[in-house]
Amino acid sequence: MMVYVLRRLIQSALILLGVSFITFVLLYVLPADPVRQIAGRAATAETVENIRQQLGLDQPLLVQYGRYLAALAQGDLGRSYLQKTEVTELILSRLPATLQLMAAGIVAELILGLSMGIAAALMRGRLGDQLLMMASFVTVSAPQFVVSLLLLYVFAVKLGWFPIGGYGTAAHLVLPAITLGILGSGWYSRMMRSSMTEVLRADYIRTARAKGLSRARVVFGHALPNAILPVIAMIGIDIGIFMGGIVVVESVFGWPGIGQLAWQAIQRVDIPIIMGVTLVSALAIVIGNLLADLVAPLIDPRIRLR
Amino acid sequence: MQEVATRSGAAAAPDAAPDAALDAAAEAAPVLLVAGLTVSVRTEAGLKPLVENLSFTLRRGETLAIAGESGSGKSMTSLAIMGLLPPPAVRVTAGSIRLGQTDLTAAPEAQMRHVRGDRIAMIFQEPMTSLNPVLTIGTQLAEAIRAHEPLPRAEARRRALAALTAVRLSQPERRMHQYPHELSGGMRQRVMIAMALALRPEVLIADEPTTALDVTVQREVLDLLRDLQRDLGTAIILITHDMGVVAEMADRVIVMKSGRMVEQAPVRQLFHAPTEPYTRDLLAAVPRMGARAAAAAPAPLPAAEPVARLSDVVVRFPVRGGLLGRTTLNVHAVEHVSFDIARGETFALVGESGCGKSTIARAIVGLVPHQGQITVGDHVLSAHGRDAPKALRRKVQMVFQDPMAALDPRMRVGDLIAEPLLIHGIGTAADRRAEAADLLRRVGLSPDQIDRYPHEFSGGQRQRICIARALALKPDLIIADESVSALDVSVQARVLALLQELQQEMGVAYLFISHDMAVVDSISDRVAVMYLGQIVEMGSRAQVFGDPRHPYTQRLIEAVPVPDPAHQRRPSVRMTGDLPNPVHPVGSGPERVILRDVGAGHLVAI
Amino acid sequence: QDYTPDPNAKAGGTITVTYKDDVATLDPAIGYDWQNWSMIKSLFDGLMDYVPGTTTLRPGLAESYEISEDGLTYTFKLRAGVKFNNGREMTAEDVKYSLDRVTNPETQSPGAGFFGSIAGFENAGAGGLSGVEVVDPLTVKITLSRPDATFLHVMALNFASVVPKEAVDAAAGDFGKQPVGTGAFKLAEWTLGQRLVFEKNADYWREGVPYLDGVVFEVGQEPVVALLRLQNGEVDVPGDGIPPAKFVEVMGDPAQAERVVVGGQLHTGYITLNVTTPPFDKVEVRKAVNMAINKERITQIINGRAVPATQPLPPSMPGYTGDYAGYAYDVEGAKALLAEAGLADGFETDLYVMNTDPNPRIAQAIQQDLAAIGITANIQSLAQANVIEAGGAGTAPMVWSGGMAWIADFPDPSNFYGPILGCAGAGEGGWNWSKFCDEALDAMAVQADSLSDPAQAEARLKMWSDVYMGVMEQAPWVPVFNEERYTMKSERMGGDDALYVDPVSIPVNYDYVFVK
Amino acid sequence: MVDLPAPAASTPKSTLRRLGERKLAMFGFAMILIVVGAAACAPLIAPYAPEEQLFDGLTLEGAPLPPDARFIMGTDLLGRDLFSRMLYGAQTSLIVGVVANGLALFIGTLVGLTAGFFRGWIGATLMRFTDLMMAFPALLLAICLAAIFKPSLWIVALVIALVNWVQTARVIYTETTSLAARDFIAAERTLGASTGRILFRHILPHLVPTLIVWGTLGISTTVLLEATLSFLGVGVQPPTPSWGNIIFENQTYFQAAPWLVFIPGAAIILLALAFNLVGDALRDVLDPTQRGRD
Numbered sequence A: 001m002m003v004y005v006l007r008r009l010i011q012s013a014l015i016l017l018g019v020s021f022i023t024f025v026l027l028y029v030l031p032a033d034p035v036r037q038i039a040g041r042a043a044t045a046e047t048v049e050n051i052r053q054q055l056g057l058d059q060p061l062l063v064q065y066g067r068y069l070a071a072l073a074q075g076d077l078g079r080s081y082l083q084k085t086e087v088t089e090l091i092l093s094r095l096p097a098t099l100q101l102m103a104a105g106i107v108a109e110l111i112l113g114l115s116m117g118i119a120a121a122l123m124r125g126r127l128g129d130q131l132l133m134m135a136s137f138v139t140v141s142a143p144q145f146v147v148s149l150l151l152l153y154v155f156a157v158k159l160g161w162f163p164i165g166g167y168g169t170a171a172h173l174v175l176p177a178i179t180l181g182i183l184g185s186g187w188y189s190r191m192m193r194s195s196m197t198e199v200l201r202a203d204y205i206r207t208a209r210a211k212g213l214s215r216a217r218v219v220f221g222h223a224l225p226n227a228i229l230p231v232i233a234m235i236g237i238d239i240g241i242f243m244g245g246i247v248v249v250e251s252v253f254g255w256p257g258i259g260q261l262a263w264q265a266i267q268r269v270d271i272p273i274i275m276g277v278t279l280v281s282a283l284a285i286v287i288g289n290l291l292a293d294l295v296a297p298l299i300d301p302r303i304r305l306r
Numbered sequence B: 001m002q003e004v005a006t007r008s009g010a011a012a013a014p015d016a017a018p019d020a021a022l023d024a025a026a027e028a029a030p031v032l033l034v035a036g037l038t039v040s041v042r043t044e045a046g047l048k049p050l051v052e053n054l055s056f057t058l059r060r061g062e063t064l065a066i067a068g069e070s071g072s073g074k075s076m077t078s079l080a081i082m083g084l085l086p087p088p089a090v091r092v093t094a095g096s097i098r099l100g101q102t103d104l105t106a107a108p109e110a111q112m113r114h115v116r117g118d119r120i121a122m123i124f125q126e127p128m129t130s131l132n133p134v135l136t137i138g139t140q141l142a143e144a145i146r147a148h149e150p151l152p153r154a155e156a157r158r159r160a161l162a163a164l165t166a167v168r169l170s171q172p173e174r175r176m177h178q179y180p181h182e183l184s185g186g187m188r189q190r191v192m193i194a195m196a197l198a199l200r201p202e203v204l205i206a207d208e209p210t211t212a213l214d215v216t217v218q219r220e221v222l223d224l225l226r227d228l229q230r231d232l233g234t235a236i237i238l239i240t241h242d243m244g245v246v247a248e249m250a251d252r253v254i255v256m257k258s259g260r261m262v263e264q265a266p267v268r269q270l271f272h273a274p275t276e277p278y279t280r281d282l283l284a285a286v287p288r289m290g291a292r293a294a295a296a297a298p299a300p301l302p303a304a305e306p307v308a309r310l311s312d313v314v315v316r317f318p319v320r321g322g323l324l325g326r327t328t329l330n331v332h333a334v335e336h337v338s339f340d341i342a343r344g345e346t347f348a349l350v351g352e353s354g355c356g357k358s359t360i361a362r363a364i365v366g367l368v369p370h371q372g373q374i375t376v377g378d379h380v381l382s383a384h385g386r387d388a389p390k391a392l393r394r395k396v397q398m399v400f401q402d403p404m405a406a407l408d409p410r411m412r413v414g415d416l417i418a419e420p421l422l423i424h425g426i427g428t429a430a431d432r433r434a435e436a437a438d439l440l441r442r443v444g445l446s447p448d449q450i451d452r453y454p455h456e457f458s459g460g461q462r463q464r465i466c467i468a469r470a471l472a473l474k475p476d477l478i479i480a481d482e483s484v485s486a487l488d489v490s491v492q493a494r495v496l497a498l499l500q501e502l503q504q505e506m507g508v509a510y511l512f513i514s515h516d517m518a519v520v521d522s523i524s525d526r527v528a529v530m531y532l533g534q535i536v537e538m539g540s541r542a543q544v545f546g547d548p549r550h551p552y553t554q555r556l557i558e559a560v561p562v563p564d565p566a567h568q569r570r571p572s573v574r575m576t577g578d579l580p581n582p583v584h585p586v587g588s589g590p591e592r593v594i595l596r597d598v599g600a601g602h603l604v605a606i
Numbered sequence C: 001q002d003y004t005p006d007p008n009a010k011a012g013g014t015i016t017v018t019y020k021d022d023v024a025t026l027d028p029a030i031g032y033d034w035q036n037w038s039m040i041k042s043l044f045d046g047l048m049d050y051v052p053g054t055t056t057l058r059p060g061l062a063e064s065y066e067i068s069e070d071g072l073t074y075t076f077k078l079r080a081g082v083k084f085n086n087g088r089e090m091t092a093e094d095v096k097y098s099l100d101r102v103t104n105p106e107t108q109s110p111g112a113g114f115f116g117s118i119a120g121f122e123n124a125g126a127g128g129l130s131g132v133e134v135v136d137p138l139t140v141k142i143t144l145s146r147p148d149a150t151f152l153h154v155m156a157l158n159f160a161s162v163v164p165k166e167a168v169d170a171a172a173g174d175f176g177k178q179p180v181g182t183g184a185f186k187l188a189e190w191t192l193g194q195r196l197v198f199e200k201n202a203d204y205w206r207e208g209v210p211y212l213d214g215v216v217f218e219v220g221q222e223p224v225v226a227l228l229r230l231q232n233g234e235v236d237v238p239g240d241g242i243p244p245a246k247f248v249e250v251m252g253d254p255a256q257a258e259r260v261v262v263g264g265q266l267h268t269g270y271i272t273l274n275v276t277t278p279p280f281d282k283v284e285v286r287k288a289v290n291m292a293i294n295k296e297r298i299t300q301i302i303n304g305r306a307v308p309a310t311q312p313l314p315p316s317m318p319g320y321t322g323d324y325a326g327y328a329y330d331v332e333g334a335k336a337l338l339a340e341a342g343l344a345d346g347f348e349t350d351l352y353v354m355n356t357d358p359n360p361r362i363a364q365a366i367q368q369d370l371a372a373i374g375i376t377a378n379i380q381s382l383a384q385a386n387v388i389e390a391g392g393a394g395t396a397p398m399v400w401s402g403g404m405a406w407i408a409d410f411p412d413p414s415n416f417y418g419p420i421l422g423c424a425g426a427g428e429g430g431w432n433w434s435k436f437c438d439e440a441l442d443a444m445a446v447q448a449d450s451l452s453d454p455a456q457a458e459a460r461l462k463m464w465s466d467v468y469m470g471v472m473e474q475a476p477w478v479p480v481f482n483e484e485r486y487t488m489k490s491e492r493m494g495g496d497d498a499l500y501v502d503p504v505s506i507p508v509n510y511d512y513v514f515v516k
Numbered sequence D: 001m002v003d004l005p006a007p008a009a010s011t012p013k014s015t016l017r018r019l020g021e022r023k024l025a026m027f028g029f030a031m032i033l034i035v036v037g038a039a040a041c042a043p044l045i046a047p048y049a050p051e052e053q054l055f056d057g058l059t060l061e062g063a064p065l066p067p068d069a070r071f072i073m074g075t076d077l078l079g080r081d082l083f084s085r086m087l088y089g090a091q092t093s094l095i096v097g098v099v100a101n102g103l104a105l106f107i108g109t110l111v112g113l114t115a116g117f118f119r120g121w122i123g124a125t126l127m128r129f130t131d132l133m134m135a136f137p138a139l140l141l142a143i144c145l146a147a148i149f150k151p152s153l154w155i156v157a158l159v160i161a162l163v164n165w166v167q168t169a170r171v172i173y174t175e176t177t178s179l180a181a182r183d184f185i186a187a188e189r190t191l192g193a194s195t196g197r198i199l200f201r202h203i204l205p206h207l208v209p210t211l212i213v214w215g216t217l218g219i220s221t222t223v224l225l226e227a228t229l230s231f232l233g234v235g236v237q238p239p240t241p242s243w244g245n246i247i248f249e250n251q252t253y254f255q256a257a258p259w260l261v262f263i264p265g266a267a268i269i270l271l272a273l274a275f276n277l278v279g280d281a282l283r284d285v286l287d288p289t290q291r292g293r294d
Ligand SMILES: Nc1ncnc2c1ncn2[C@@H]1O[C@H](COP(=O)(O)OP(=O)(O)OP(=O)(O)O)[C@@H](O)[C@H]1O
Pocket: B041, B050, B069, B070, B071, B072, B073, B074, B075, B076, B077, B086, B089, B090, B241, B488
């Protein structure tokens, strides 16, 4: 187990290295000059060159990348070009908020998606099933911004159940998490429906019923742990998709997370921040996948870690 | 560890009911009364009956066997009793099932829940898939108990443990914490029985409880069921197609065919004086040990060039581990096996599950890498498997253990049968189609079924499709891996006859793999007995079955149920130990057995 | 002195202001977005300042100043007893340090260029500016290398704010996060990405101000949501203004419209035409484009939040040529001009635009107008950085300036020329995206700025007016509109309307507004 | 000779007929036809040019007009007829939803299939690469790729495909590994079937249900991704309409002018749903083991 985790961590480090390199190259060839942005409108050509030198942006790509890695090895992600602040500090200050929202969002996504999927599987072929599947399409196709704003408008402004955006208490968390949950639930409900349908046909479910267990025990005690496996693998895949949704939801709900930081940085070509955020999100995805793989054998003892 | 007890011994379960108190009146009282039961399935063409007008009674302490060919509605009957017919298409359309005062066909689901497990328990056909893979054995047992009695968890687990002990599972405490996949098929079936035992039901339905098991394990399970019945007075409905099992276990027998009861009679009467022709056919089809012994003289060892020769073949599966994924353990699936298969002969491999029979078969067709030398015709197989030349592929064909799994469910059978021809570029599309139709006819199927899909055939028919497919290339050797084990006797008999017929016609040799001694006895020329990857005895059929020398061979033969209710079985030794383990650390391995010739080519391990 | 405090003003209260983007920095040498501009103004002071709500200069940390005859030497007398937030008294050394710092290339100040007229600017570095001398603890003398009429405005820029050296050193590069100044407020709390809290500077050297006890800036707030919160009474001023999607609704509701303050601002939205690439190298073509644009329609699209423009300078800027009508909307005339240039069949070109609403919409309106005279303009709607890159590199034939447009740094006509219309900005990477460079006009601009004597102010403005008329003659730009400011405030906010559309402090002048 | 039934060539027809018997599938099929028809005949049906900014398409304050008899879907923020834009937008959205999504599915299937079937170093390399792509923020990649190439509809479609194949690859990989271990594949090997034959004739058909699920869900996600890219200035450039960018342009106006958001939103959902209905039915019809069941 420890050996497995260790091996996976080494693999992850390689993946992160790859991600950093690709990002670096992409940003390098991007048709936008960060120095121009720093130097401001009134700057002379000399000032611009001067700044370029100071930042080492006049060096060849590989030299720049080498320097970046050397600094990275010491935990230094560089300084933001425009905010003149340590990227590490910027990210760390926003990370807790994003992690909180992500955790809550994934939980909401799972609760909604799984319950929809289970309900659909139990009602398979009937009207309720079809309505639920229709709903899953709506959530997958709905524009994130509109859904976020709509929920905010109805539940915070009109009904006043939750604060209108912001961060801090559990009450602030509910609405953005539910929004993320709704937006992501469609995929899960579809997966859950098909895997649940399959599991409900299995012999051991018949055995469980033959023992005289209650319906709830059969569905949740016997079928669910088996049906949830493909869904767990999905969580690993989903974290990447999730990052996209977080940008929008954070901005609508005024949630001080990484998403907003990334969005601004992309608009302004603040390369150190883009690099930092990319690495952090890649790390999140890699860890998410690792966790999903580690959780799977806890649920299904047949799965061995190799 | 082996725990030894004799069958007649008084190793009673802790919760044993007073069997002495069984009085005649109680015995006569029916616990279950089925009258005019009809189970139908809703199809596009309307309601189609699967079970029609079935009536029988079951008394306390009695064993009622339901026998009949596959698809005759045996399982449907038992599911109807449990109220577990697959919704929504299949349901009871007429008749009644009375348990005491309750009519189960009319009982609401909530009431059925109390009946299930508590008053009627069931052991399902498939021990491998009938336990939930993600819950421990202990949990699954304890929850069954708690579903009917409001016991604290610890108490329920204590009862579960007692039940496991009662079914003589080795190391019961450890089993409580294990998961189903860590147990062998026989152990799982015992767990299922333990569940029934713990619940102390009035009626136990056992649906083919031993079909998937080795003969030795089957023996154990049957003994257990008998103990259970004796100790608790449970009435048992035993569903099986194995007439040997019926003869040993049943008090009364119902024979079914296409959903209808053909005959009902006490067991002796049925075996000795069957009234219906169908029953007679059924009994005639049952393979019997030693039936052929007198008929055939010891087969002369053919001098001809062998179609396949294995010398010192070893197959190991590495188990990887550690940081660098190095091999730390090996599964020693096949160890130093050597034998020849002569042109036109039937060579049988027998042995318990997991002893390496299929692995040998796979090595010969090049699906697994091997050490040692395998020669097919005049071609030596490359050791790493896979890339055998096409020409070689034509010489050897394999019929897989599970016909459903071995046919691509999305192809029509015509295409499946013609596919080998297509792959080897033989003939035009029309030729191939005609050839496929011809092959279908040869294996006893109708050519107009050519555009059907595999799932539209019964298990026996599918097996014939596999055989037709193997024949398409006119190979020298066909490997038949448990090709008839899953079939009911009548179909089995037909397939075996087909194989023999084809052999005479085409001169094809068979490598026949089976754990069913009676079948092997009826078809093979020569036999090799395998134990833990090695051959422990080998010789002509007459040598091995008529004069078994190795204790393992003797035990295998002994365990075969005899389809004769009058037969008296000698008390046998019970084994409860763990399965012998073929996994060894790298560098070590099992002790190599040495075969000695005890006369006329009869090789026995010493 | 020059500002009469509101008699109704009350001290006390804290207001909440929201922004979408996080505040980048509060270092006065670096901060250069309109968001931190007003914040820095409230945390720091420079030698010069503006009368609240106007574009009139007044002395700030300088009590008085003297200009030499030749306009090359400025002597500032500092106020005594002004203290930094850290308790130390501000001296002339601090003034020199601050100017040295902002011009030192190491600082990477985007505003360094404004100080180009101070002697020794070219050699600025670790050694400091030779043109800035400390005469005594309360006197600074600044020598210029050339007369500069805008110099007092420059000294009122945020970049000229006075900062204490020990605080800058102590922050070790993070002065932007730990600012120490002499301003009306001091930074009490900054939670990155969430909120900044300004707290009243009780020791402030101006009597009676600020009125507010504090200002809370909440960042990361979507404008639409900020408005909802304002309507709910949680926010006092939405820093990003009224979002377009809500504008009609707000203005249509008298109760809300009443709380909106409208005012001019020193802004012009324009299209640059790259004069170095055909066919925009032909003045007829450029004029034709000028005549083809229906400015009224564009103002309608942005809900009438602007007035059509005729020239680069906005109307409230000194030097604006009031009697100039600009190029009238005239499709036929434009076609005729194109034909004259030999392009009767029109041509195809690219129009670059920044991708935030309403800019792509405006670009599409422009596109339709151009189509009417046969010009096919393909829109390239890109992120800000990409547009700036394309404009600077000269690869963009046309750029719509919205979102990156010129808002004056200080209220002087010269501010609309140098970097964006003069030869200085026309080089590779410069902000003069039309690459327009007319030596004669440049010379005239230099001459105008050397008229630093206040007595010559009139003549100077006339000269600037001529410069811009000269520009319009060659039409490197299409001035489209001058945006108006619409600031919405909560009911409890008090103070003169002018404070809410303060031309130099956007969105509001925090030092003088108060809570009713 | 035995009498053989006519060769199985008649099956496509019967597949279609069976499809025809399913009402929901026919409904979905009809919807797809309508959308394709609308896209193809947009110039004939549309009352206005899609980019025409009508002078009377805005109120005096510059607000868009709600649906009425003349503008049946209302007008947008520039006074253009939304109905006409929806018709033309169908072209873009179909290309993105069908072509880009199809391409992504294709790449994902190819990678997943190859990696799952050929374990060894090919499989390992491909899967590590997939992991890498998965860890890479998709949006950033899309932005960079699109910014490097000059944005055009086909580039956008390509970029979306290059970004979206990853999840499919993962899922297909897992399924292929389990399929490859099934007996009937071993049976094919013993017959000497070539790798290509095993992959395409025997494994691929079993992946169809999964591909249908991912393919239909992918329609909405790719259409919306296209809109996100347009919004960031790296997608289809204005004034070319697409359903996604109509939503994005107008999403802040969803209260002031709900028709600008909900009409294109509904169109995307219906399109995805239509493909799903057809896909589901197709899966059942193509899968012989499902026949007769429900
Ligand atoms: N879910 C179902 N829907 C429709 N028909 C079914 C279903 N399950 C089984 N059948 C059919 O019902 C008939 C009886 O099946 P049943 O399982 O009772 O046979 P069996 O006697 O138990 O056979 P076996 O020995 O193979 O287990 C068969 O013809 C089978 O095809």
